[in-house]
Amino acid sequence: MSSSIFRAFWLLCLLLICVTNAADYRLEGSVVPSHYNLTIGVLRNSAEPTIFDGEVSITLRVVGTLEVQQIILHADTLDITECWLLDAAGAQVEAIDISRLIYEAATQQVRVPLTQAAQPGRNYTLGFKYTGHIRTDMAGFFSANYVERNTNVTKWLALTQMQRINARLVLPCFDEPAMKAQFQLQIVRPNGYQSIANTKLKETTAISQDRFVDHFEETPVMSTYLLAFMVANYSARGNVSEFVVLTRPEFYDNTEFSYHVGQQVVSAYGELFQSPYAELGNDVLQYASSPRFPHNGMENWGLIIYSDDVLIQEPGYSDDWSDKEFAIRIIAHETSHMWFGDSVTFSWWSYFWLNEAFARYYEYFMAHQLYPEYHLDEQFVVRQMQLIFGTDARNGTQPMTSPESEIQTPSQISYKFSGIAYAKGACIVRMWRNLMGAQNFDTAIRSYLQQYHLSNTVPYNLFYHLFEHWPKNQDVDLVDFLTDYTEQVGYPMLIVKALQGNKVVTVEQSRFLLNKDDGSNATLKYTVPITFTTNLERDFYNLTPYKYLHKTVNVLWLDFTSPIDWILFNLRQSNYQRVFYDDTLREGLLLAISATNHSGIPVENRAQIIDDLFNFAQVQYVDYADVFRFLEYLAKEVEYVPWYAVYENLNTVARRLTPEQLSDFRIYLSSITAAVFEKLGVGWSAQDTPLDVANRNKLIKWLCRYQASNCRPKVNVQFVTGHEVPSPDYRETFYCAASGADYNSYTMVWGQYYLENRTSEKNMLWAAISCTRDYETHYHKMIISGTESVEQKKIGIARMYEENPDLVQAIFEMITENIMELAYNFQSWSDTAEVINDMAEYFTTREQQQLLKEFYDSNHQFFGESEALLSKSLVTVENNLNWAQTHLEGLVKYLADRNGSSCLGATSLVVVLLLAVGSMLAWP
Secondary structure, three states: OOHHHHHHHHHHHHHHHHOOOOOOOOOOOOEEEEEEEEEEEOOOOOOOOOEEEEEEEEEEEEOOOOOEEEEEEEOOOOEEEEEEEEEOOOOEEEEOOHHHOEEEOOOOEEEEEEEEEEOOOOEEEEEEEEEEEOEOOOOEEEEEEEEOOOOOOEEEEEEEEOOOOOHHHOOOEOOOOOOOEEEEEEEEEEOOOEEEEOOOEEEEEEOOOOEEEEEEOOOOOEOHHHOOEEEEOOEEEEEOOOEEEEEOHHHHHHOHHHHHHHHHHHHHHHHHOOOOHHHOOOOOEEEEEEOOOOOOEEOOOOEEEEEHHHHOOOOOOOOOHHHHHHHHHHHHHHHHOOOEOOOEEEOOHHHOHHHHHHHHHHHHHHHHHHOHHHOHHHHHHHHHHHHHHHHHOOOOOOOOOOOHHHOOOHHHHHHOOOHHHHHHHHHHHHHHHHHHOHHHHHHHHHHHHHHOOOOEEOHHHHHHHHHHHOOOOOOOOHHHHHHHOOOOOOOEEEEEEEEOOOOEEEEEEEEOOOOOOOOOOOOOOOOEEEOEEEOOEOOOOOOOOOEEEOOOOOOEEEEOOOOOOOEEEOHHHOOOOEEEEOHHHHHHHHHHHHOHHHHHOOHHHHHHHHHHHHHHHHOOOOOHHHHHHHHHHHHHOOOHHHHHHHHHHHHHHHOOOOHHHHHHHHHHHHHHOHHHHHHHOOOOOOOOOHHHHHHHHHHHHHHHHOOOOOHHHHHHHHHHHOOOOOOOOOHHHHHHHHHOOOHHHHHHHHHHHHHOOOHHHHHHHHHHHOOOOOHHHHHHHHHHOOOOOHHHHHHHHHHHHHOOHHHHHHHHHHHHHOHHHHHHHHOOHHHHHHHHHHHHOOOOOHHHHHHHHHHHHHHHHHHHHHHHHHHHHHHHHHHHHHHHHHHOHHHHHHHHHHHHHHHHHHHHHHHHHHHHHHHHHHOO
């Protein structure tokens, strides 16, 4: 397909997109802005700020050939007090009577009727004076506070969050991403505060002794959702002319790490994209933290606002491996948006993934480049791809790209902010890069960013650049391939079979669904890249496709000169697909993965095989007994990424096992974790890598939860005899295990909880002490008689049975023996119903089901509207019991048979020991 044909196809698609615009929620486009001159007045006194004053002058142009009788723009919950229109020379065209303004609450628009029509091709200035609310819901312009540690004084700040469509809460504006403009900002604030905005502070002038105006440099051309400012009392680390981290003064010493990460990330992106940040159009880049923020971070151009947890690493509390990894990823994510989102912006919210797919991709792979010790390239498959596979295999999924006509209302725009845009988008970006090669991909991205700098794009703008740099020797319809995964939902699974004594392998495709009866379209086909290797010629790192399985091809045939022992598809789980092997090929893989060094099979593929098998068992393509038999190889597995896949999937099965069946599961769990437990143990050392830490954390949680491998006593010895406080990475895990080991350790952890003042640490300790097996004492003395919040008490109850699954029934009987006591303590029947409903999810026997039914029959009348939640719990238990009956029968038998010989051996050993002891006692 030639580039001219591709370009024509793209233009046709763009034309179809444009004509589907709906007029009700979208601005008509007859008037477009180019400049905002905005003044915000805030914080008139030291109390909580509630109101702000605003004045804005919007330079706009009438486009097209028709005169304009009214100007339509966005404004939401603003009290407009004045409105005027000026011509290009600054002369007043008219002072508009505000009583003539027409507000449309549903579309959040305001119509400004004109007595004299605005003429096509001319520039005007539309001005407003107004007041607005400083909100408490973290949208638009909102307030936050913190208690200063040294003085115990409450300090206030005000800050913005304009994404998604919240700029209209702060100023009348053309609040659509394609209506880019420059912003000139002035902030009026009281003495003792400082203003921070997208750009550098130009000058400060005094209004009075107590009030000042901060004037900021003009922003680059940008979308309204990127406008940002703060009014606070912060300290700066770094040079505001280059790069700076802003936090409240008491945290200045805790921002050195995030500052260093930011410096590295900004430099690395400039080199990767061959476009340094300073050349994008804004010469300042600031990271600012907030004690209250709706997201981990927001990519406002020049002023990225983060939650405190990202930028602040407090020694001994939030400065460990996991905390630093979190900071690295989020900083890499948000900073990438300076290129993907701020400089080059999607044209409408239906293409939101054009921002977030790349940001999530670079969150992992730029972070891996700078901090390889975290192996985030390997972790990507388990933390992103395998995570989003579950969403994308259900009827509730959505395509990455939606038609514009379907994304119009605020709720529809909100719908696009899903894991599909972020995680699936990142998976697709990774697949493209690996298929076309890193150099080709990077060149295409640089070209795309350069062409559309300060502009807006649709997916076909990106596709054109990918097409231009795609290897010419790959036999693939790129239009089909690129749209199959962005405009269609779901993903394929490869069905792989061996024929003719393993000399021939066939590959077919089918859409993978977790429930074929949920209304999903099971007939969807995809252009599927095929990568594989065999024992005959092992090459696990060549990600160039052998072929593409086209949608019109039913079967791909692979012929080998000699019989193969095993074959592995989707190398490094690079492509967005699952792989189902027939029995023969699966047995071959089991032998290969069980061999020395797992036959070289990479950790990503070991995790892939595990995750695929669990999901195929869930839809009954294989039996769970076969999955657990395959997982016997784990007795030799010590790497984190495969174990991550195990733990994520194992929970579905473990939660459905009865207390009687848990004993066999416990033996199995001890067996398959033998090697990794021997390697990691319950102690830690300075030589531990980040993945050692993460691996040990998950291992101890699982072994102690199911009381396997003598885990809790071993942790308890470490806890009681050791004088070292566990690092933040381990505290909840180790304190939970110790609290569940014996009453003395429980009391010790409770003592730390009682003395702790930090909210986050106190919450962690509360969750940990709630792991106790002395549930009656904890429930009556700490939950019923305690002063914790209702939410904390609900967490405490849940932790008791989650970490002691064999005690679910006993805990339920204790609580329901006097349900009035709990409801009175909560002062809420709805919260009480939530506790029962959450616990019912862990019921695994008909006896427990009967207890729940009897409780419902005797008490449902007390719950009012929350009775529906109790009724739902009855349905949940019935469904879970039926699922276990249809899915786990073979597994239960497998575990019992597997452990029968072990039990026999243990019994024989006991007999031998008794005989020996008897002989010793009889010795004269």
